[in-house]
Amino acid sequence: MIGIPRLVAAFLLLVLGLVTVAAVPAVAQTDVTAPPECGEYEEVVCRGWFTDDAGVVDDDQRIEDAIGRLVSRYGNQIAMVIVDDSRGRTPGEFAADIGNAWGVGTTANDGIVVLVDLEQRFTAVSPGSGVQDLPDPDGIAGAANSFFAADDFEGGMLAIVGAMEQALADVHGGTIDPDEEPIAEPEEEERESRGGGGGLVVLGVVGLVALGGIGASTIAKRREQNGKVNDRRKNLIDDDLAKLEPAGHELPRVEDYDLDATATGADAATAQVVEVLAAIDAGNDVTNDEATRSAWETGLIAVVDRERMMAEAEVPLELRAAQERELLEGAVQQAAADALDVGPGDDDAFKVKRQEVQRLVASLRPHRVAAARSRAATAFANTMVATPIGDALLTDAGTRFLRVAPALEGEALASASVAELDALYRAAETKTERLTTMYEKLPASTARPAVAAALSDLDDDLDTAAARYEKARVTLEEQGSALTADGLAIPAVAALLLMNNDDDDIPEFLEVYAEHRARGQEPDEAVEYALAGLRTPREIQHVKEEATRFGLPVSITTALLRRRDDGPEVYQALLDELATQGVTDESRQTIAGILAISIEPSQAIRRWLEAREALGTLGLSGAYAEVAAAFGASDPRGARVFALAYAAQRQSLARSSIDDADRFAPELAHEGVQNQRDRTTGERIPSGLYAFDPFTLLFYHWIITSGHGGSYGWEPIYRDQSWADDRDSWFGSGGVFSGWGGGGGFGSGGGGGSSWG
Numbered sequence: 001m002i003g004i005p006r007l008v009a010a011f012l013l014l015v016l017g018l019v020t021v022a023a024v025p026a027v028a029q030t031d032v033t034a035p036p037e038c039g040e041y042e043e044v045v046c047r048g049w050f051t052d053d054a055g056v057v058d059d060d061q062r063i064e065d066a067i068g069r070l071v072s073r074y075g076n077q078i079a080m081v082i083v084d085d086s087r088g089r090t091p092g093e094f095a096a097d098i099g100n101a102w103g104v105g106t107t108a109n110d111g112i113v114v115l116v117d118l119e120q121r122f123t124a125v126s127p128g129s130g131v132q133d134l135p136d137p138d139g140i141a142g143a144a145n146s147f148f149a150a151d152d153f154e155g156g157m158l159a160i161v162g163a164m165e166q167a168l169a170d171v172h173g174g175t176i177d178p179d180e181e182p183i184a185e186p187e188e189e190e191r192e193s194r195g196g197g198g199g200l201v202v203l204g205v206v207g208l209v210a211l212g213g214i215g216a217s218t219i220a221k222r223r224e225q226n227g228k229v230n231d232r233r234k235n236l237i238d239d240d241l242a243k244l245e246p247a248g249h250e251l252p253r254v255e256d257y258d259l260d261a262t263a264t265g266a267d268a269a270t271a272q273v274v275e276v277l278a279a280i281d282a283g284n285d286v287t288n289d290e291a292t293r294s295a296w297e298t299g300l301i302a303v304v305d306r307e308r309m310m311a312e313a314e315v316p317l318e319l320r321a322a323q324e325r326e327l328l329e330g331a332v333q334q335a336a337a338d339a340l341d342v343g344p345g346d347d348d349a350f351k352v353k354r355q356e357v358q359r360l361v362a363s364l365r366p367h368r369v370a371a372a373r374s375r376a377a378t379a380f381a382n383t384m385v386a387t388p389i390g391d392a393l394l395t396d397a398g399t400r401f402l403r404v405a406p407a408l409e410g411e412a413l414a415s416a417s418v419a420e421l422d423a424l425y426r427a428a429e430t431k432t433e434r435l436t437t438m439y440e441k442l443p444a445s446t447a448r449p450a451v452a453a454a455l456s457d458l459d460d461d462l463d464t465a466a467a468r469y470e471k472a473r474v475t476l477e478e479q480g481s482a483l484t485a486d487g488l489a490i491p492a493v494a495a496l497l498l499m500n501n502d503d504d505d506i507p508e509f510l511e512v513y514a515e516h517r518a519r520g521q522e523p524d525e526a527v528e529y530a531l532a533g534l535r536t537p538r539e540i541q542h543v544k545e546e547a548t549r550f551g552l553p554v555s556i557t558t559a560l561l562r563r564r565d566d567g568p569e570v571y572q573a574l575l576d577e578l579a580t581q582g583v584t585d586e587s588r589q590t591i592a593g594i595l596a597i598s599i600e601p602s603q604a605i606r607r608w609l610e611a612r613e614a615l616g617t618l619g620l621s622g623a624y625a626e627v628a629a630a631f632g633a634s635d636p637r638g639a640r641v642f643a644l645a646y647a648a649q650r651q652s653l654a655r656s657s658i659d660d661a662d663r664f665a666p667e668l669a670h671e672g673v674q675n676q677r678d679r680t681t682g683e684r685i686p687s688g689l690y691a692f693d694p695f696t697l698l699f700y701h702w703i704i705t706s707g708h709g710g711s712y713g714w715e716p717i718y719r720d721q722s723w724a725d726d727r728d729s730w731f732g733s734g735g736v737f738s739g740w741g742g743g744g745g746f747g748s749g750g751g752g753g754s755s756w757g
Contacts, residue, residue: 041101042087042094051081054118055231056153063154066161074168076131077111079104080157084118091117091124092444092751099126106130114141114160116148123148123160124753126444129484132477135170137752139163145756226344233350237336240357244332244365246372254380257309258302259390266293270417271410273300277402280385280394289388291414296389298418300398303390306381313377315370325371328364335360406617407643421644428648431668432656434462439658441466442491443473444751451495453664458499469494472503480510486523496531528554556593563597571596577605587623594630607633614643628666635671645669 039046044053049067052060067078079102086094095115098104105111109130116123123144125137134140143163144156272291277300279286286292295301319325339353384391394402401408401421408417439452441462451469459465473494476483483490497503509530516526532555534540546568547557560567574592583591595604611632615625620643632642649669653662 039102041098044081044083044098046079046102049078049080050157051079052153054082054084055228056082056118056151057157058225058228059154063157063161066158070161070165070168073165074172075110076168076171077105078114078164079111080114080116080160082116082118082153082157086115086117086120090444091115091120091122092126092753093448095124095126095751096444099128104128112164114164116144116153116156120755121148122753122755124444124751126751131171133171135167137167138754139752140167141752142754145754148756229344230340233340233342236354237339237357240354240361241332241336243361244368246369250369251373251376252309252313252380254302254304254393257305259305261296261299261303262293263297264293266290266297267413267415268294269410270405270408270412270414273298273414273417274402274405274408274410276387277301277394277398277405280387280392281399281402283383283385285385286387286392292387292389292392294414295398296392298414299395300401300414300418301387301392302395303387303392304380304384306384306391309377310381313373315374319367319370325364325367328360328367332357332360332364404618404644404647407614407640409640420641421648424641424645425648425652428645428652428669431456431649432652432661435653435661435664435668436656436658438462438466442469448491449658449661450664451491452658453661453668454495454499457668468503469498472498472506475506476510479506480513482510482514482517483523483527486517486526488523488527493527493531500531502531525554528558531555532558534558552589552593559597560593567596570601574601574604581605581609583626587627590627591630594627595633598630598634604633607639610639611635611642614639615646618643618647620647628669631666631670637671642669642671645671 044051047060048064049071050057050060050063057063063080067080071078079099081095081098083094089097092115094117095113098115099111099113103111104113105128109128111128112131112134113126114123115126123141125134125141127134127137140160140163143159147153147156147159268288268291272288273295276286276288276291276295280301292301296303335353335357339350339357342350342353380393381391383393385393397418401418404421408420434456435452438456439448442448442452442455455465455469456462458468473491476490476494480490480493483493494503497506497509502509512533512535513526513530515535516529517523521529529540529543532543534543534554543554543557543561546552546561547554550557550568550572552560552568552571557568560571564570571592574595575588578588578592591608595601595608599607608629611629612626614632615621615629620628628646629639632639632646635642635645637645646665646669650662650665653665653668
């Protein structure tokens with residue numbers, strides 16, 4: 001009897017060995033349908049074809065298997081991801097970024113990413129550049145809307161898989177056979193071929209092995225499902241406890257107690273009003289009656305009925321019972337803990353416990369609100385200062401006014417200074433609104449923010465600008481396959497052509513680009529030559545020699561040469577002089593380039609220093625401010641007004657919904673011209689590749705190609721973090737998934753999406 005177990009063990013080892021040997025060829029093969037050593041991007045950790053980063057799906061494996069069958073059938077790798085949010089981007093942009101970071105698809109860039117953003121309630125479908133013919137991505141995304149609206153995320157994801165299957169069938173020239181078995185399931189012939197020869201013994205042994213695997217898999221799946229149940233319950237209890245926090249409308253607001261300003265016509269000098277604001281900000285009493293009234297009548301301070309505010313914020317008598325709040329606080333915490341201790345399988349018990357939490361929260365909430373009202377009123381009262389006209393504090397406008405005071409004209413009347421700031425901020429908000437509107441009209445791409453900034457200045461009618469851009473982009477997409485193959489950002493190229501009035505010259509541009517590529521030039525160099533209209537060997541050689549001599553990109557060199565014959569020499573002289581002013585990093589090259597193409601050399605450094613000083617008085621420093629000063633040097637309004645406009649523009653952009661939009665503050669704040677006019681001369685840019693706005697090529701140079709690693713445009717400026725701590729202010733602080741196939745090409749257009757409300 002002792003030998004039998006050993007015989008069985010040996011037989012098991014033999015069977016397992018045969019299974020392993022049989023499996024080796026399948027593992028060793030390169031299978032484009034088998035994804036990858038996954039990846040992690042922006043804290044989203046890939047888990048296979050399907051990644052539920054938000055934890056809203058119960059049966060992940062069901063969706064994973066469905067996608068795997070789809071991938072096996074058509075060969076296109078598909079990543080489906082559910083996230084809480086898109087990290088400050090649009091879902092389409094985040095989907096493209098994930099696809100590029102993970103490498104979804106093969107080297108033919110034929111992968112597809114589906115991203116579900118719970119915060120924005122939006123589903124994005126982003127195909128790689130090799131599958132741009134994917135039909136109706138909006139319809140694919142929309143297939144899940146009714147499911148998602150009912151919080152059925154598993155059903156919604158499966159609906160997307162179904163819609164994707166029909167779309168891929170169209171792409172690959174076929175139709176779905178309703179009788180076709182899933183690819184992942186073994187064929188009947190294969191099952192029969194495995195059954196002969198071994199009899200019941202082999203089947204029994206294999207059955208035992210399989211049973212053990214199934215048992216382990218079931219336990220693991222149960223643990224995963226229990227974990228999700230617990231996570232959902234924690235979220236529900238957290239939501240209940242969050243109701244203890246007072247809403248904004250329940251707290252006292254200063255505007256509810258401020259007094260209407262009495263019109264006396266007081267209008268003191270700006271410098272005197274600034275002294276009053278500084279005293280209030282420091283908590284010191286104020287004695288200057290006229291300057292205080294001037295600040296009040298211009299909206300820089302609020303005079304508050306302090307006594308009424310404190311009386312109305314006093315805790316009601318019925319809520320002052322000794323220890324009642326303390327007892328309720330403890331009871332709420334204990335009830336929450338009890339609810340979370342309920343086993344995952346007992347939903348009824350959890351429901352009862354949760355109802356107790358909700359009852360206690362409702363009892364405790366009036367105490368919390370009353371205490372918060374009292375604290376808020378006390379905090380407001382502590383910021384008030386006694387003045388000749390009553391208790392006062394700074395308004396938001398007063399805070400801004402005080403912070404930009406060094407750039408104001410002290411002798412000017414306060415009303416004039418306030419009007420100047422208001423006008424600048426209104427202009428900044430208008431430009432930001434135009435930028436945001438244009439951004440929303442554009443398809444998703446990595447160059448989308450820069451393209452929106454370019455087009456927002458193109459035409460007074462944004463619809464006209466968007467239509468012209470879309471026509472240029474589509475033409476490039478249809479006729480410029482070489483651009484896509486070379487990794488160029490077609491949306492950026494389309495914007496550059498349009499800004500330079502070259503959208504009717506796209507065939508010529510593509511012809512020139514092809515000529516340069518045929519000569520062996522790299523894509524980034526060829527596209528610069530084509531954008532600048534450089535065709536003749538003599539002109540090309542001259543520009544190339546100058547570019548090499550000064551270490552400049554072709555586009556910048558061309559701009560300098562067309563500005564003046566000695567443009568490169570002027571650039572070098574400015575570069576050297578900037579070094580004596582303490583500018584030694586990469587931004588020195590950008591500053592010298594801007595100054596050389598926008599202002600007379602004899603005035604350039606002086607006016608740049610004035611602009612830098614004006615920005616410095618507002619606390620703006622670092623590489624951003626130094627490059628901004630280069631734009632300000634040519635602003636016809638002068639350095640002081642440019643500094644105020646720049647601060648207003650940056651604040652407005654930082655508050656927009658577009659991530660990092662404030663990168664465009666210098667160009668937008670500059671009082672240049674619009675509608676395809678040269679910012680230097682004010683003349684309309686003629687059509688034809690030989691003429692262009694030099695500011696355009698300089699400012700947008702960094703987005704022309706993906707992965708460009710130069711030191712011009714804005715790349716080095718991004719690395720400066722001098723404002724990172726205070727971006728909102730007017731001033732600075734001083735199948736079986738085994739890995740992705742190396743694909744990419746996402747964000748080049750062709751995607752779509754749908755909102756579920």
